Amino acid sequence: MERDSVFHNDRLGAPRNPLLDQLPSYQSLLYRRKPSASGSNKRRGSSRTRLGSSSSGKWGQTTLARQHEEKHRTQTLQRPVRELSKPMAEKRRDKDQRLEQAKDLSSWSQWRQSTRRTLRRLKEDGFEMLSNLELWRGDIHVIEGMFGTGILSYFSFLRFLVLLNFIMFLLMFGFVMLPIITAPHASGNTTFNHVDGNTCSNYPKGLPCLFQILKGFLEQTYLFYGYYKVETIHFPKFTYNLPLAYLLVTIAYLFLSLIWIVKRSATGFKRKLVQDEDRFQSFCNKIFAGWDFCIVNDSAARLKRSSLLYELKTDLEEERIKQKIADRTRKEKCRIYVIRLILNLFVIAVLAACFYSIYIATNFSQKAQMTKVNFILDLIYEYLPSIVITLANFITPLIFSLIIQFEDYSPAFEIRFTLMRCVFMRLTSICVLLVSLWGQITSCQEGNCVCGYNHILYPCWESRVGQEMYKLMIFDFIIIGAVTVFVEFPRKLIVDYCDCGLAKWWGQQEFAIPQNVLEIVYGQTICWIGTFYCPLLPAICTIKYFIIFYIKKVTLVNNCRPATRPFRASSSNFFFLAVLLIGLALACVPVTIGIAQISCSQACGPFVNYTTSWEVLPRTVSQLPAGARTFLLAISSEAFAVSLFVITWYGFRPMISLLSTDGRDKRFLIQKLCQAQRTCAIISTGAGSQSLSSDRVSPSYRSNSGVFLVQPPPDSATHV
Amino acid sequence: MGTTASQLRKDLLSEYQELTFLTKQEIILAHKRFSELLSKEDRNIPTPRVPMEKVLSLPELKSNPFRKRICHVFSTSDMKDGSLTFEDFLDLLSAFSDSATLEIKSHYAFRIFDFDDDGTLDGGDLEKLVNCLTGETDDTRLTTEEMRQLISNILEESDIDKDGTVNLSEFQHVISRSPDFVSSFKIVL
Numbered sequence: 035m036e037r038d039s040v041f042h043n044d045r046l047g048a049p050r051n052p053l054l055d056q057l058p059s060y061q062s063l064l065y066r067r068k069p070s071a072s073g074s075n076k077r078r079g080s081s082r083t084r085l086g087s088s089s090s091g092k093w094g095q096t097t098l099a100r101q102h103e104e105k106h107r108t109q110t111l112q113r114p115v116r117e118l119s120k121p122m123a124e125k126r127r128d129k130d131q132r133l134e135q136a137k138d139l140s141s142w143s144q145w146r147q148s149t150r151r152t153l154r155r156l157k158e159d160g161f162e163m164l165s166n167l168e169l170w171r172g173d174i175h176v177i178e179g180m181f182g183t184g185i186l187s188y189f190s191f192l193r194f195l196v197l198l199n200f201i202m203f204l205l206m207f208g209f210v211m212l213p214i215i216t217a218p219h220a221s222g223n224t225t226f227n228h229v230d231g232n233t234c235s236n237y238p239k240g241l242p243c244l245f246q247i248l249k250g251f252l253e254q255t256y257l258f259y260g261y262y263k264v265e266t267i268h269f270p271k272f273t274y275n276l277p278l279a280y281l282l283v284t285i286a287y288l289f290l291s292l293i294w295i296v297k298r299s300a301t302g303f304k305r306k307l308v309q310d311e312d313r314f315q316s317f318c319n320k321i322f323a324g325w326d327f328c329i330v331n332d333s334a335a336r337l338k339r340s341s342l343l344y345e346l347k348t349d350l351e352e353e354r355i356k357q358k359i360a361d362r363t364r365k366e367k368c369r370i371y372v373i374r375l376i377l378n379l380f381v382i383a384v385l386a387a388c389f390y391s392i393y394i395a396t397n398f399s400q401k402a403q404m405t406k407v408n409f410i411l412d413l414i415y416e417y418l419p420s421i422v423i424t425l426a427n428f429i430t431p432l433i434f435s436l437i438i439q440f441e442d443y444s445p446a447f448e449i450r451f452t453l454m455r456c457v458f459m460r461l462t463s464i465c466v467l468l469v470s471l472w473g474q475i476t477s478c479q480e481g482n483c484v485c486g487y488n489h490i491l492y493p494c495w496e497s498r499v500g501q502e503m504y505k506l507m508i509f510d511f512i513i514i515g516a517v518t519v520f521v522e523f524p525r526k527l528i529v530d531y532c533d534c535g536l537a538k539w540w541g542q543q544e545f546a547i548p549q550n551v552l553e554i555v556y557g558q559t560i561c562w563i564g565t566f567y568c569p570l571l572p573a574i575c576t577i578k579y580f581i582i583f584y585i586k587k588v589t590l591v592n593n594c595r596p597a598t599r600p601f602r603a604s605s606s607n608f609f610f611l612a613v614l615l616i617g618l619a620l621a622c623v624p625v626t627i628g629i630a631q632i633s634c635s636q637a638c639g640p641f642v643n644y645t646t647s648w649e650v651l652p653r654t655v656s657q658l659p660a661g662a663r664t665f666l667l668a669i670s671s672e673a674f675a676v677s678l679f680v681i682t683w684y685g686f687r688p689m690i691s692l693l694s695t696d697g698r699d700k701r702f703l704i705q706k707l708c709q710a711q712r713t714c715a716i717i718s719t720g721a722g723s724q725s726l727s728s729d730r731v732s733p734s735y736r737s738n739s740g741v742f743l744v745q746p747p748p749d750s751a752t753h754v
Numbered sequence: 755m756g757t758t759a760s761q762l763r764k765d766l767l768s769e770y771q772e773l774t775f776l777t778k779q780e781i782i783l784a785h786k787r788f789s790e791l792l793s794k795e796d797r798n799i800p801t802p803r804v805p806m807e808k809v810l811s812l813p814e815l816k817s818n819p820f821r822k823r824i825c826h827v828f829s830t831s832d833m834k835d836g837s838l839t840f841e842d843f844l845d846l847l848s849a850f851s852d853s854a855t856l857e858i859k860s861h862y863a864f865r866i867f868d869f870d871d872d873g874t875l876d877g878g879d880l881e882k883l884v885n886c887l888t889g890e891t892d893d894t895r896l897t898t899e900e901m902r903q904l905i906s907n908i909l910e911e912s913d914i915d916k917d918g919t920v921n922l923s924e925f926q927h928v929i930s931r932s933p934d935f936v937s938s939f940k941i942v943l
Contacts, residue, residue: 054914054923116773116848119861122841123829156769175942183937317907318928321880322863323935324887327818327850328942335817336889343888344898350900353907385849663859 053706058698074733169193173587179330181545181590182338188547189583191610195558196579198294202287202565203572209279211567217267225707277640284566284625288678290564291618296684299611318721352445359444363655374441384433385459388426389466395422396470404491419502420509423463427556431456431549453548455615460556461620464506464563468624471502476632486633486645494638496567499628503564504571510557511578518589519679526593550586551610554579562621566628755847765849775858783943784847787812788840804843806836819886823866850941859939860929870920874919880905 049697115129136144165171170193178186193266267274324342329335362370395418402415414421434452443451478488487495522543529537561575630648641647655666669676762785770781789797791809796802806825815821825836828846838846848854849862867875869882881901888894896904912928914919920928929935 054927057927116775117858118853119849119858121828122845123830126769129773130933152771155768158771158777162779183934317904318911319932319934321887322867322925322929322930323906323938325819326938327820328814328938328940329817330813332817335819339819339887339894343894346884346888346896346904347900350896350903353903405826461763642935 042218042695056702060700132148138421138605169196170583173583177587177590178326180334182326182329185545185547185590187607187610188550189587191551191607192554192579192583193300195554196576196583199558199561199572199576199579200289202561203570203576205283205287205290206273206565206569206572209283210276213267213276265330275650277644277647278654280640281629281650282645283630286567287572288562288622288625290619292615293680293684295611295614295618296681299608299615300684300687317349320349339534348445355444370442376641377437377441379454380437381434384430385462388430388459388463392419392426392463392466393470395419397468397474397627400471400474417505417509419467420506423467423506424513426463427456427460430459453609456548457555457616460552461559461617464556464559465620465624466610467502467506468499471499472632475499485636487635492635496628496635496639500564500567500571503560504568504574506560507557507564507571507578510553510560511582514553514582515585518585522589522593538633541591542595543589544654545590545745548609552615555610555613556584558614559617559621562618563624566625760923766903770844770865774844774852775851776848778845780851780943785840787943788843801841802840803831803837803839806838809836809838809843814943820866823869827862827865847943850939852940852942856930856936857926859936860923860926863929863934863935863939864925874921875925876919877905877909880908880920 115125115132118125118128120128136147170189174186174189174193182699256729267276320342326338329338330357341489399415399418402418403412407415408413431452434455438448475487475492475498476483478490483489492498505602525540525543527543529540557575557578564571628644628647633645634647636642641650644650644653655663762782767778767781770776771778774781776784788804791804791812792802796804806822806829809815809825810821815824818824822836824846825838826834828842828849829836829838830842831837849858864875867883869879870876875883884901884904885895888896895901909918909920912924914923914924914927
């Protein structure tokens, strides 16, 4: 094949295809790159662009050569020197040349260029300083070197959650607690809520609370909602409406989490779109981008190699399985579908059984907390829902991974489907707990509750809900620590020092990323739900994740080996953020219902004077001056549209551009093909020699005026 | 290196900052690590070269299956022995740094994967590439049948003009759609 006639060799001798470079999708990728600020926009050429195409005298060739040269020249000129792929000495020569040419310019453009350069330098220095402040940079670098980028993504996800929780805590602290704390010092005057003697606002004090850490402090501390009985704080200059602040901060932190997660996942979403079910280009991705160049550890390199080998073998195997699936007969298909139906019903039954047991446990626990038996039993009864949830979350993944083998899916789909089931199980169990709790709270002996809730058993129900969330969180933390200390370390010791059959069968611990991610997303969902009822929960969550980072790092380094089936970094990021978004969506539901639907307690909390917490907003708006009121009403209808727009802008912009570029690519190529055919018809009628069969149409390339199809010269040896 | 002292000159430092993607701190660290590789006599010549074996002893390159190719690609030595000057070393780090553009990375990746230096990735290059990735011993290789299936899959995905090889444009196209490339093609001291 005469490659020379189609491709041009650039300086390195690597042939380039101009048509590929001109595809709209590739061009937009180039322009969408983060620009290292441009240098100059000159017309004069650099020494690089001499192309060594020895044409055989065809006029089309030389025209193309010149146009290609021009294109290269303009491309080179617009880019900063460091983006050229040349050795340092040549880059230096280019730079000196550009500076020489710059001297010919007017002093205005010279000044402009030098300021641009200094600004860019300042910006880069600023970023460098900021990145030094990044949390855990050294630790993550070590982990990356030992285990590769897949596990690295878990730890950077953990770091993201620490930051998110810290910001949430700052919001809560700054707008809710700080005014209360500083009121006495800033000579503010707090007005408390009226306790006006009707039955609903009767708050029997002195519920005995032993073992405060485990039982969640006294209800009368900053930790719980019930403490914030403040109505307004009168500072010297203004009045601070605490209930309004409390409500707005809740909405704000949910909104902030949403925006931040969507922004973070915007890049991952676009990449995920490229990897669809058909595994388009996944082999290239595994081979060309398969090696983590950041690995520094010999044993990690060995393990990475074996995991790559395993991955390749599995993928090739999967391709063979897919072929087998496509060849299935109808009878086999029916049999498979029936089996799948039965097994899915079984899964639903298992889930229902778990949810029912959580419901029973919650009710039992609530009733048992009214009477005290002895210390140990009390503690168990208090934590019964958490214990049941943890047990369920431990058993169900085992069941799911067992039965998925009978459902005969492709291996990749098996993993994903099991994961989805586990996610559903984990996150819904919290909701079931809350539902059963609310059932208890809103059920009274006489049928219809006088105050809208059961004020005899739950004079301050929000604090109770807060306590339950707090207990869930603490128990989760204890379990993570206990599993690490009592299961993972002994396992390593057994595998290392004992040569028995148990050690061989059990094997060394693998750091299973999906399960670990589910654990921390579960914790974060609890935090989102619980912050309204327990304002210090984000702080506790921050500390919890901070400690978990070190626990996980220690267990990773000491006890684990990398997983045999690696979790790719790119799909990991998307998966983590998708699961987090599901958790956030699930968390918004109970919070919304709690704010808008259920009557707030009359005996405690900032919303004593309102029927539901949401009522604060309309009442405040009605007290505003008329102008502000109409303004707020106007944008409130658009608030929804605006937030939707923001999410769309961040999340779907890459997707839209990606989808549209595929269409643009097709249009561009069809255009070129039509041009080629037209020109070819002209040439062939003009030359009057051989007709063009379709299979001799080589890849066409374009110049400024049209498309030239390359044909072998009439008298060449290849002429048939 | 431009200086016999152990410090880098300020004007050189800012020049390197402009010509590479590295930050000031990274260049200083690179200078320190490079000086540690030099032998006593070499320290006094103006542009010393570190032989390839010494470069390969760096922990960042020691476990890398492509270490020899990396040295050959970035070396500007006339004898093609893979030795690196400090500027070659900076070029290397710049191409592998976090802020390098996709185009630079894919360009150098292509050259690293092109084992026979002929400007295209043909079947032989791809086979050597896969063997580098999976391991050199017999029990860590793919079988011939699997290798054939794999190479035909790769060429199907990336070879657009169906000439049996992957050239630079096709490679860059495939890389631009590969989600893992940017995060894995990274070396940080």
